[in-house]
Amino acid sequence: MASFLVLAILVAPSLTLAVNSGPCHPENNNPPGTALSPEDLKNCLDCNGHPNPTPESLNECLNGNPIVRDLNKIVNFLSAGVGIVVIGMIILGGIQYMAAGDKVEAITSAKKRITNALIALLAFIFMFAFLQWLIPGGIFR
Amino acid sequence: MITLLLAKISFIIPSFFGAVDCSADPPGTSFLSIPHWWKYLPLEPDGAGGCAPHAINLPDDLWAIGLAIIDIMVRLAGIAVVFFIIYASISYIISQGNAEKTTAARKRITNSLIGLGVVLVASVFVAFIGNTIGK
Numbered sequence: 595m596a597s598f599l600v601l602a603i604l605v606a607p608s609l610t611l612a613v614n615s616g617p618c619h620p621e622n623n624n625p626p627g628t629a630l631s632p633e634d635l636k637n638c639l640d641c642n643g644h645p646n647p648t649p650e651s652l653n654e655c656l657n658g659n660p661i662v663r664d665l666n667k668i669v670n671f672l673s674a675g676v677g678i679v680v681i682g683m684i685i686l687g688g689i690q691y692m693a694a695g696d697k698v699e700a701i702t703s704a705k706k707r708i709t710n711a712l713i714a715l716l717a718f719i720f721m722f723a724f725l726q727w728l729i730p731g732g733i734f735r
Numbered sequence: 736m737i738t739l740l741l742a743k744i745s746f747i748i749p750s751f752f753g754a755v756d757c758s759a760d761p762p763g764t765s766f767l768s769i770p771h772w773w774k775y776l777p778l779e780p781d782g783a784g785g786c787a788p789h790a791i792n793l794p795d796d797l798w799a800i801g802l803a804i805i806d807i808m809v810r811l812a813g814i815a816v817v818f819f820i821i822y823a824s825i826s827y828i829i830s831q832g833n834a835e836k837t838t839a840a841r842k843r844i845t846n847s848l849i850g851l852g853v854v855l856v857a858s859v860f861v862a863f864i865g866n867t868i869g870k
Contacts, residue, residue, distance in 0.1 A: 654763060671794060678801040684857035685808045692812070692819050692850030696842035 669733055676718045683711035757786040767814065770806045775799040805858070812854040819847040 640647035641655035656662055687708035694700035726732045757778040765771055773788040776799055781787040797848075823843035830836030 675798050675801065678798050678805060681857055682801065682805050682808065685805065685812060685854050688850045688853035688857065689808070689812050689815060690850070691853055692816055692847040693848050694850075695823075696839040696846070701846060704850075 607655070666733065673722070676715070679716075680711050680715045683714075684708055687711065767810070769810045770803060772800055772801040772803045772807065774806065809858055812851065816847050816851045819850075820844055823847065856859060 603616060636646050639645055640651050641658070642651075644651065647655075648671050659664075690704035690707060691701065704714055757780055776788040776791065776796055778786040779789045823840050826843065827837060827840035830840055
């Protein structure tokens, strides 16, 4: 039930694209996200109200959707900063290592900082690969 | 001789002798060769012989500033390692053969060298990954 609600709230407005009536309507045996046959698609309207939508115009509608567009902006901005933040943390850990002197616990904390930065980089790389595989067309452009 | 002098003066005070080239952060304008935080922003002549960023668009320019801050941190680490090694060497000298103090000083030196290695390897490593992924 909860997953259906999430689908209805998040996925349906972006994927069913302002359909008007008949087979286009999600309540007429067309669960959100299912592919329509070409005959059915002729009676549908895309998000701009134009009839007979093509896959290109539907894709345009999807990319023009505020959720998708802003999500792409945020994702691109944050993924550009990952490398910079990770290298900054590693350099901070190096300076901490230098300043540690002969104190063992200070060296341990510096090592912890460096390994955590590397774990973050690894997590981002795996998340990048997973999302690129999961989302058709890829989210990182 | 006079031409050499003129060339030197024109290097020191470029605004009197022509337009300032602001396509890159001009060298020799910063303290201890530490780069400015606006190094990677689009620069323009500021009218006083230097260069300054024209406008800062947040948040798009945030990572450019972050990259410049990383450059500053690498330079600061290079300066800091010199001072840490000098401090450790002096403590080595004044240890007077005391075994505990000499091992502590030696550990100090090796740790500061390890820290320098971490800083250098990190900058090279992440620049390499950024170049290969970013293409």
